[in-house]
Amino acid sequence: xxxxxxxxxxxxxxxxxxxxxxxxxxxxxxxxxxxxxxxxxxxxxxxxxxxxxxxxxxxxxxxxxxxxxxxxxxxxxxxxxxxxxxxxxxxxxxxxxxxxxxxxxxxxxxxxxxxxxxxxxxxxxxxxxxxxxxxxxxxxxxxxxxxxxxxxxxxxxxxxxxxxxxxxxxxxxxxxxxxxxxxxxxxxxxxxxxxxxxxxxxxxxxxxxxxxxxxxxxxxxxxxxxxxxxxxxxxxxxxxxxxxxxxxxxxxxxxxxxxxxxxxxxxxxxxxxxxxxxxxxxxxxxxxxxxxxxxxxxxxxxxxxxxxxxxxxxx
Amino acid sequence: xxxxxxxxxxxxxxxxxxxxxxxxxxxxxxxxxxxxxxxxxxxxxxxxxxxxxxxxxxxxxxxxxxxxxxxxxxxxxxxxxxxxxxxxxxxxxxxxxxxxxxxxxxxxxxxxxxxxxxxxxxxxxxxxxxxxxxxxxxxxxxxxxxxxxxxxxxxxxxxxxxxxxxxxxxxxxxxxxxxxxxxxxxxxxxxxxxxxxxxxxxxxxxxxxxxxxxxxxxxxxxxxxxxxxxxxxxxxxxxxxxxxxxxxxxxxxxxxxxxxxxxxxxxxxxxxxxxxxxxxxxxxxxxxxxxxxxxxxxxxxxxx
Numbered sequence: 001x002x003x004x005x006x007x008x009x010x011x012x013x014x015x016x017x018x019x020x021x022x023x024x025x026x027x028x029x030x031x032x033x034x035x036x037x038x039x040x041x042x043x044x045x046x047x048x049x050x051x052x053x054x055x056x057x058x059x060x061x062x063x064x065x066x067x068x069x070x071x072x073x074x075x076x077x078x079x080x081x082x083x084x085x086x087x088x089x090x091x092x093x094x095x096x097x098x099x100x101x102x103x104x105x106x107x108x109x110x111x112x113x114x115x116x117x118x119x120x121x122x123x124x125x126x127x128x129x130x131x132x133x134x135x136x137x138x139x140x141x142x143x144x145x146x147x148x149x150x151x152x153x154x155x156x157x158x159x160x161x162x163x164x165x166x167x168x169x170x171x172x173x174x175x176x177x178x179x180x181x182x183x184x185x186x187x188x189x190x191x192x193x194x195x196x197x198x199x200x201x202x203x204x205x206x207x208x209x210x211x212x213x214x215x216x217x218x219x220x221x222x223x224x225x226x227x228x229x230x231x232x233x234x235x236x237x238x239x240x241x242x243x244x245x246x247x248x249x250x251x252x253x254x255x256x257x258x259x260x261x262x263x264x265x266x267x268x269x270x271x272x273x274x275x276x277x278x279x280x281x282x283x284x285x286x287x288x289x290x291x292x293x294x295x296x297x298x299x300x301x302x303x304x305x306x307x308x309x310x311x312x313x314x315x
Numbered sequence: 316x317x318x319x320x321x322x323x324x325x326x327x328x329x330x331x332x333x334x335x336x337x338x339x340x341x342x343x344x345x346x347x348x349x350x351x352x353x354x355x356x357x358x359x360x361x362x363x364x365x366x367x368x369x370x371x372x373x374x375x376x377x378x379x380x381x382x383x384x385x386x387x388x389x390x391x392x393x394x395x396x397x398x399x400x401x402x403x404x405x406x407x408x409x410x411x412x413x414x415x416x417x418x419x420x421x422x423x424x425x426x427x428x429x430x431x432x433x434x435x436x437x438x439x440x441x442x443x444x445x446x447x448x449x450x451x452x453x454x455x456x457x458x459x460x461x462x463x464x465x466x467x468x469x470x471x472x473x474x475x476x477x478x479x480x481x482x483x484x485x486x487x488x489x490x491x492x493x494x495x496x497x498x499x500x501x502x503x504x505x506x507x508x509x510x511x512x513x514x515x516x517x518x519x520x521x522x523x524x525x526x527x528x529x530x531x532x533x534x535x536x537x538x539x540x541x542x543x544x545x546x547x548x549x550x551x552x553x554x555x556x557x558x559x560x561x562x563x564x565x566x567x568x569x570x571x572x573x574x575x576x577x578x579x580x581x582x583x584x585x586x587x588x589x590x591x592x593x594x595x596x597x598x599x600x601x602x603x604x605x606x607x608x609x610x611x612x613x614x615x616x617x618x619x
Binding site: 015019022023136137139141143144146148246248250253261272275276294295298 | 452459464557579582585586588
C-alpha cells in the first residue's frame with residue numbers, strides 16, 4: 001500500500017510540473033505581452049524598462065526556473081495589475097471556490113446515493129426510467145443557463161433569494177445570509193454531478209446484487225435492508241469513489257462558470273480576469289493551485305479506492 | 316427481435332428455427348436504430364438544425380446585426396417572432412445565425428478530437444508496450460487536469476477566433492476517444508484475420524488501417540456524436556464568459572451572456588438561446604445513445 005501510494009504521489013507531482021510548464025509556455029508565447037505593458041501613456045523606453053524589471057527579457061527557461069524556485073519557497077510573485085501578492089489573492093478566493101464545489105459535491109452525494117439505490121433495486125420502474133431520462137437532461141443542460149433561469153425565477157419573480165454575490169451588501173456576516181447566497185449556485189452545480197453519481201451508484205449496485213455473496217446473505221435469512229446496506233452497498237460504492245476523482249476536474253470547471261453567473265468571488269473569476277489582462281503571475285498561480293487541488297484530491301480518491309478494493313493496488 | 320433463438324427448454328419449440336438470411340452489420344443496426352422513436356425525432360431535429368445553420372443568412376427573416384435603438388426589448392410580434400434584444404435586434408434571426416456558429420464549432424472540434432483520439436488510441440493499442448504506456452500516461456494526465464482553465468488561458472491569450480476555439484476544444488477533448496479506440500484495437504489485434512493478413516505480408520500500417528480500425532468505426536461514431544454535444548456545450552460556456560464567438564456576431568452562448576444583464580427588463584431573453592443549446596445537445600446525446608444501442612447491443616444487455 002505504501003509503495004502504491006508513493007508511486008501515485010510521484011505521478012501526481014510530475015503531472016503538476018508538466019501542467020506548470022505547459023501553462024508557462026502557453027502564456028509566454030502570447031503575442032503582445034501583459035496588458036499593463038500595452039498602456040498607451042507609457043513611452044517606449046518606460047515599457048522596455050518595466051519589461052526588464054519584470055524579468056520578461058530573460059530566456060524562457062531562466063524565467064521558468066526563477067518562478068519555480070520562488071514557488072517552492074511559497075512565493076508566487078505579485079500581480080501585475082494590483083501589485084498584491086498572488087498568494088493573498090488566491091488565499092482570499094480559494095476557500096470560496098472550495099466551499100461552493102464541496103457543498104455541491106456533498107449535496108450531489110446525499111441525493112444521488114439513495115436515488116441510485118432505489119433505482120437499482122426497482123429496475124425499470126417508473127422512477128428508474130424517469131431518472132434515466134433526467135440524466136440526459138442533466139448532462140445536456142448548460143449550467144450557466146440553468147443558473148440564469150433560477151435567478152429569474154427565485155430572484156426576479158419570487159424575490160426570495162439573492163441573485164448573486166456571497167453576502168448582502170452593508171450587512172454584517174451571518175450564517176443564514178451566507179446560506180441564502182449559497183442555495184442557488186450550489187444547487188446548479190450539484191445538479192450537474194447528480195445525474196452521473198446516480199447512474200454510477202445504480203450500475204454499481206446492480207452488478208453487486210447479482211454476486212454470490214449477496215445470494216448467500218439472502219439465503220441465510222437476512223432482510224432486504226441488511227443485505228443492501230450491510231453487504232451490497234459497501235462494494236457498490238467503490239466505483240462511485242473513483243467517479244468522484246474523474247468528476248473533480250469538471251466540477252472545478254463547472255464552478256468557474258457558476259461563479260461567473262452568480263458573481264461568486266472565487267478562483268474562476270480570478271483566473272478569467274487574469275487571463276484576459278495577461279497578468280502572468282496570477283494566471284500561473286491560479287492554474288497551478290487549481291491543478292494541485294484537483295490532482296491531489298484525485299490522488300486521495302485513488303488511495304481510498306486502493307484501500308477499499310485491494311485488487312487495485314495488488315494488480 | 317431479429318435474433319434467432321433456440322429455446323430447448325420450451326415445449327413445442329424443441330426444433331431450432333432456421334436462421335434468417337444473414338444481414339449486413341449496418342443494415343441490422345439501422346433496423347434497430349429506426350425502431351427507436353426518440354432517436355429518430357432527434358435525428359430529424361438535428362437535420363432541421365443543420366439545414367437552418369447551413370442557409371442561416373437566407374433563412375433569417377431580418378438582418379441579425381441591425382441595431383434599432385428605438386425597438387429595444389419589443390415583445391414577440393408578427394414582425395419580430397421572438398421580440399427584440401437590448402439593441403433592438405431581431406432575436407429570432409440572431410438565434411438562427413447563432414445556430415451556425417454553435418454547430419460549426421461543434422462539428423469541427425469533434426473532427427479534431429476524433430482524429431487525435433483515433434491516432435493516439437490506435438497507435439497505443441496496436442504497438443503496445445512502451446509506446447502504449449507513454450501514450451496512456453499522457454491521456455490519463457490530460458484527463459486529470461482541470462483543462463477548462465487551460466482553455467481559458469489559451470483563448471484569452473491568443474484571442475477567441477473561430478480557429479482558436481475549435482483547436483483548443485478539439486485538443487482538450489480527445490482522451491475519451493483515445494481510450495475507446497485503444498480498447499477496440501486491443502480487442503481485434505489478436506484475431507485470426509489479423510494474423511492471416513500479416514501472414515500474407517501486410518505491413519503494420521496496412522494491418523491497422525485496413526483490417527483493425529474498421530472494427531472501431533462503430534465506437535468512434537458513438538464517441539463522435541457525444542463529442543459534438545460536448546463541444547457545443549464548451550463553446551457556449553466560453554462564449555458565455557466572453558471568450559468565445561465575439562459580438563456583434565451572434566452565438567447562443569454570447570446571446571445568453573448579454574441577456575443576463577437584462578433579466579429585470581426582459582426575462583424571456585435568456586430563455587431562447589439556452590433552450591436551443593439544451594435541445595441540440597440533448598438531441599446529440601440521444602442520438603449517440605441510440606447509436607450505441609444499435610451498433611453494440613451487448614452494451615445495453617451488459618446491465619449498464
